[in-house]
Structures are given as C-alpha cells and as structure tokens.
Amino acid sequence: MPDILPRRRLLAASAAALPALLATAGCRSSDAFAGPDPLAGRPALSPDVVTLQAVIAAERAMIALYQVAVHNDLRPADRARGLEGLLGQHRQHLGQLLARLAVPSGAPSASSSPSTSPSARPITGPDRVTIAQLRAAERASATDLVRRLVTVPPALAQLFASIAASDATHAVALAGYGPG
C-alpha cells in the first residue's frame, strides 16, 4: 500500500490548514458547523402516536383512580372484589394500548410531555375516590375514546371502540355499588 502515507500526510496538512483558511474567510471554526445538522433532528410524532399517547395517559389516570378506590374501600368485600376486577380490565386496556405504541427513537414525546407520557411514573391524585367519581370517569373515558377513534387507523379505532364499550359496561356495573 504505497499511497497510504502520502494521503495521511495530505489529510493532516489539510486539517492543520483549516483554521487558517477559516480565519482568512473571516469566520471561526465553530461557525463552519453552525448550520442544520440532519443527524441531530428529532422526528415529529405522527398524530396517531400523539393520540395513542393521550389515551395511554388517560388509562393510567383511570388505573390510579381505581387504585385509590380499592385501597380505601375494603368493605364490603364484594364491592372491593368488584373494583379489583374492573381495575384488572383497565390494566388489560393499558397493556394493549402500550403494545400498539411505537415511538421513533429520539422523539421528544415520551419523556418530555408529562401529560401524555406512557412511561411508568407515579400519578398523583385524590386521597379518596367515590363510586360516583369512578362512574363519571368511565363515562368520560368512553366518550373521549369514541371522539378520538374517527381519525386513527381502523385497527386502532376498533381497539378504542372496544375499550370504550368496556368502560361503558363498567359505568353500569358501578351503578350497582351505590354512590359512595
């Protein structure tokens, strides 16, 4: 390989000469790289991903409500078991929603947007949750999901619709537990 050494010398000489060339051109070396960096860009999230993240955040909030309700509502035992059953179904919802989430690497979403982050983090909420509040939350969730499903791909729309239907049945089931 007889030509390697001359090429290396040429490259070294070019690197050494670069600051002088830049100075001649009236700019500092850092200015030469001040333009857009195509490798540092964060991909924008698609509207579907943003929607899914919002639904995931709402499902997490619902689970947090149920956890408070279950924790503070151990009697009667039948009602506590019923609430745990509904909580379990919400955890199933969350699992299916998370399975559909594919966020591009480096995207600004998951960690920088607390309101829509699907990452596991403690959700602060009320110290006590009534059955009436759970019912209202279930109804609101069903309504929100139906509103959101019109713009997402068919398979995701069907998942939203199914979860909305489940939430609607939860609201009816909760009616049997009384207001408290």
Add this chain to the structure above:
Amino acid sequence: MTAGPVTGLAALQAALAAEDAAIFGYGVAGAHLSGTRQSAAEQDWTGHNEARDTLTAMIAKLGAIPAAAQAFYQLPFAVHDAASATALAAYLEDGVTRAYLGLVAVSDQRLRTFGALAMQGSAERAAFWRGSTQAFPGLEAS
C-alpha cells in the same frame, strides 16, 4: 391473502344480519325466561327491532337493498331452560357487538361513531346477561 377494507355498506349489511339473528334469538330465549328476566328480554327484543329499522333505513339511503332476514337461524346450543336462555342472550349480544365493531373499521367517520356507540349498548346488554364485564367487547380475548 388478506381481506381488503370493508365498505360501509357491507358493514351495515353485516350489522343488519346480526340484528335479525338477535331478534330471532330473543324470541327463543324469552320463551324460557320469566319475571324480570323475561321483561328484560322483551325490552332487548324491542331494542333490536328498532336497531334493525334504523339499519334498514341507512342501507336504503345508500341506494342498496337491505338483506332480508332468514326464516330460521341455527342456534349455537340447545336452549331448554332459563340458564341456557340467558347464555343465548349473552351470545346474541356478543355477535351484535362484533358486527358493530366492523363498522368502526370503515373510513366514513359518521359510521365509525355510529358503530362505536351501538356496540356500547350491546356490550352493556351482554354484561347484564353474562353477569360480568369484559375487557375487550367485540374483540377476541387476548
């Protein structure tokens, strides 16, 4: 081979067929129920008739001919008492829920919303007859 996208008309016809089957099935189930359960079955039978009329009108509005109901439907199992009648009612509502879920996959946003709201009603009725809720009404258990 994968199926192509379902058209709104095809999904409406499928929902109509499910409603027709439910109307027939509730006629069988109601005969084996009594008291409040029979009243509930009658109320649901009426609701499915109204839904059939709604779907028939929607299909006709699209310029198509609504699929006619069959004279007889094969039941999934023998119905001979209140327990099997109750199970049949839940089965019927599950089928209606799946049919309306098909409407949610079409491109027409109004039909999507219609299907999503309709399946809430059938999921609630299914939960009543089954005595428990499901995590994913209309979808395969996962």
